[in-house]
Amino acid sequence: MRSANTNKAYALIAPAFLLFLVFNAYPLIWSFYISFTSWDGLNSVKQFIGFGNYRMLFGNSEFLISIKVTLIYVFFVTIISTMLGFIIALNLQKIRFSRFYRTLYFSPVVTATVAAGVVWQLIFDPFSGVINKSLSAFNLTGPNWLSDTRFALPAVILVGIWKRIGFAMVVFAAGLAALPTSTYEAAALDGADGVKAIRFITLPLMKPIFLVVIITGIIDSIQVFDHIFVMTIGGPMGSTQVLSMLLYNQGFRLFHLGTASAIGWLILLGILLLGSFQRLLSKKADRND
């Protein structure tokens, strides 16, 4: 009986498991191997070069700048979208038109990032875009946003934030709804309400939710590609060339598949490091409770 059940279970999992093997497990192992070769994708011989790609990357200023650009992007997008999402979720509690607001804030999440990137490109246009036209109404000259090395990264960061606020808001709203009202009532009796209640009750209780929003934010934004491809293609002068953009250029423009795979693996290692960091943090949080 038990083995019949086991077989049934395996049969039910089989479709997902087969697809996992072919399109996740095998690619992972294969690209790990390729990252130690100098393969160009065409030659049948895959020349093994050990840590050559990795060593080359860490001595290459384009790669190091790309890491810096990615970290700046990840940091600002994650922090600002998390903060805005939390503030919105707090203010949406017990307010009229909350449904309207929620739908509005969430729309960017479902919008194709490519489409959004094209529209933002128009908004940032130096001559006819709405931003610079508005500035010129005050006799200010706006910069050439997307072709200026100082402003291109902030511009694509802005779009990343725009895209993510809604997700953070939804997760926070669910977390807030799950908080026990009795705690607030007791606190209000002790004279803690408004800002005080947020500071001493909401924030500590929401710590695990913050952790989730921040971690998923980092995992998402470390892979950013779509709107940067449309808006700047990584330029000007590499100032928005995040790691996946560099990976694309190396792998599919220059056909340095070994180098591209090494970049991919380094992104994965970054995410794994972060994952173990999260486990450590949540263990610590459990112990403190």
Add this chain to the structure above:
Amino acid sequence: MIKRILTSASKHILLLGIGFFVALPFLWMITTSLKPPKLAFTSPYLLPTHFHWQNYLNAWTDAPFGRYYFNSIVVAIFITSGQVLTSVLAAYAFDRFEFKFKKTIWTIFLSTLMIPLPLLVIPTYQIVQHLGISNSLGALIIPRLWTAFGIFLMRQYFHTIPRDLDDAAKMDGAGTLTLVFKIIVPIAKPAVATVALFAFLFSWNDFLWPLIALNSPENFTVPLGIANFTGKYGTRWTMLMAATVTATIPAVIGFLLVQKSLIRGLAAGGVNE
């Protein structure tokens, strides 16, 4: 009383302020798409005096977005039904059966969610070439027929369905598949809707993989069409905006249809993680 009105007013001002930032691209997309090409930039703050629907027709035929739409819809239908199917089956096994390596497989499945997509596209390209399906819609569909996220959401929902139902159905002589599709799936409609919408949105908006997998324009999906359009028709903004509006509408409609269960599903994933 006055204090309450003031707090409420300041809340609305804050929410509308952020809301304006969020709404800006949508407003721009729509107003620009309705302007005559020559006036695309002349009056950026005003609605066009008369609606220039011609932009939509042009985008549909010239670009040609009709073709891209067809491709996107075909891909979305296959990916959505495939992901729902594989998720339902696997989730049922994980929730209702005990079997060897269950925990290990579960952990491995969930950890696939951490694999960065850019890492996967290089080997996946080689695989679809070996399978002989590169540069076809199949290359977009087949690698995307399963997702650990769908199994995760579905399992959470299945867990709330009482097992008495299973037992009763088994007593009536129902096989496992009949039980799953006749009894469990109808009850788990909200979960099915959520998984389906996520699959649809992912497929509808996916860009990096189609960009690499496809090279002939007759197979392009809508996002690829838009990206290609910028290169080719860079100055025809009104037509491009008409294209982005039509690309956005299905996603927004899908979202509005299952908004409730989608937000609940998303939140469950986040809160329980």
